[in-house]
Amino acid sequence: MGLLTAAAYASLAAWLWLTLAQGMFWRTDVRLPPRTAPARWPSVAIVVPARDEAGVLTRSLPSLLVQDYPGAAEVILVDDGSTDGTAGLALRLAAAHPGLPLTVVSPGDPAPGWTGKLWALRHGIAHARDTGAAGTAAGTGPEFLLLTDADIAHEPDSLRELVAAATSAGLDLVSQMARLRVVTFWERLVVPAFVYFFAQLYPFRRINRPTGRTAAAAGGCVLLRTEAAVRASVPDSIRQAVIDDVSLARAVRRSGGRIWLGLAERVDSVRPYPALGDLWRMVSRSAYAQLRHHPLLLAATVAGLVLVYLVPPAALLAGLATGRPAAAWAGGLAWLLMSGTYLPMLRYYRQPAALAPLLPFTALLYLLMTLDSASLHYRGRGAAWKGRTYARPSDA
Structure with a gap:
């Protein structure tokens, strides 16, 4: 031969x-698990790390501010050293789109051994717990954290559906892979393959087995129980991770938490990658x-x-x-x-x-x-x- x-x-x-x-x-039918409304809607802090995101914030932040959530919730935007007016724009958007309360905080430069995003998340989570975000007592913090990127837009029922899925199935982490933008020729050629390759490395069905060993999440949209975050010592335990979403899911699973990952139907990335060079940098950086x-x-x-x-x-x-x-x-x-x-x-x-x-x-x-x-x-x-x-x- x-x-x-x-x-x-x-x-x-x-x-x-x-x-x-x-x-x-290769199957794309892994969507949010069956869910029913809880008897009591838990409190949620939405933490948004943002570094020079003025170009996309107008299409993403309003979608969080107008969330139709029956329980207590608020948005914490962590301005990670932006130089393009991200913080001021966020405050103006909150004034123009009244809904969930918005707090803008800044952690300063990352401490040694921390990546910027995880340093921002640490500051946002600490702020939520220390100040009693979403109507909770100071020092206890909200029952859930929604960690979502500044380029992710959510439909008005997104938070409600995520929380219902977590409470119905007893999940500690629920993550949806946002539908990425596909408009230009290069986005059409490269973006669907990006998600296809990711699913090939981390099959969603294996991740979602209660006793599975495979762990991954999609960092653009992660609903996390605060109790599970404390138990897994995140983000401190993964502070150096560049692939932070996979590291987060592994830490939660190692600590005994139940995780779930699937494709989104009503959560979208608004960040454009119009040219091949933009997509190249997105992949090659990590x-x-x-x-x-x-x-x-x-x-x-x-x-x-x-x-x-x-x-x-x-x-x-x-x-x-x-x-x-x-x-x-x-x-x-x-x-x-x-x-x-x-x-x-x-x-x-x-x-x-x-x-x-x-x-x-x-x-x-x-x-x-x-x-x-x-x-x-x-x-x-x-x-x-x-x-x-x-x-x-x-x-x-």
């Missing part, structure tokens, strides 16, 4: 395994951190991407061109499985099925972004975000 044919068969075997045994990652800055994991990831995503079209085309039907057949079937499992995600993002066969090209882009992420790390420019660059934990 030639090398090309062997690679094609290996890729086909990988796709058969992914399709049938990787937690049905891709190598996801691999724990380990060269062997990087090599394994590159080899895996090549085998799983690039070999199928190469085997099909080369097999047809050189008269090797076994390679062409195996490569074509693997490509078909790849495209078929991608279709549900394209439908979720309301994109044409014609994009499905282009997934190998998108995977090649992600491979190059990952290599660039490693290069940036070794040049001292990795994990950079809005003027800050974070060392890996062992270097901090």
Whole structure:
């Protein structure tokens, strides 16, 4: 058996395994679990870390201020050293959109060993507990925390539905992966694949098993019991994490908490990534951190991407061109499985099925972004975000 044919068969075997045994990652029907309204609606503090977010705040913050929530709730925006007037804009938006009360606080520069977002969350959570946010007694804090990014817009019933899901199912963490913006050509090509790859690494069904070992969350929308946060010592226990949402979910699960992750229907990201360069920076700033800055994991990831995503079209085309039907057949079937499992995600993002066969090209882009992420790390420019660059934990 030639090398090309062997690679094609290996890729086909990988796709058969992914399709049938990787937690049905390709399905997009994991939505909020069945829920009923609680007899008493618990208090909630909505904590929004924001650094230079004036460009998106007008489309996201009002959606939080007008939440139709039957219980006590308030919004705490943590201005993380913004230089674009984020804090002042937030106060003006609160005056123009009366609803939930808004408090704007500033933590100052992160302490050594902290990433900026987690430092902001720590300050916001501490403020909620110390001052008695959402009508609670000072020192106790609200019963739930909604941790949501400044670029995330919520439908008016979002908080109510999240709390109902948590109380009905006895969950300590409920997270929804916000529907990202898909408007430009590059967003259409790259964004659905981003969520598809994430689900492949962290199958939602495995995460949501009460006794499961897989843990992940989507940092844009996380409802967390305050009691679970205290038990897991978050965010202090994950203060150096660049991939903070996955680290948060792992900490909650390790401490005995029940977690849930699914796709959102009424929670959307309003941040635009109009050009390939914008998407490239979004991925490359943290891709190598996801691999724990380990060269062997990087090599394994590159080899895996090549085998799983690039070999199928190469085997099909080369097999047809050189008269090797076994390679062409195996490569074509693997490509078909790849495209078929991608279709549900394209439908979720309301994109044409014609994009499905282009997934190998998108995977090649992600491979190059990952290599660039490693290069940036070794040049001292990795994990950079809005003027800050974070060392890996062992270097901090």
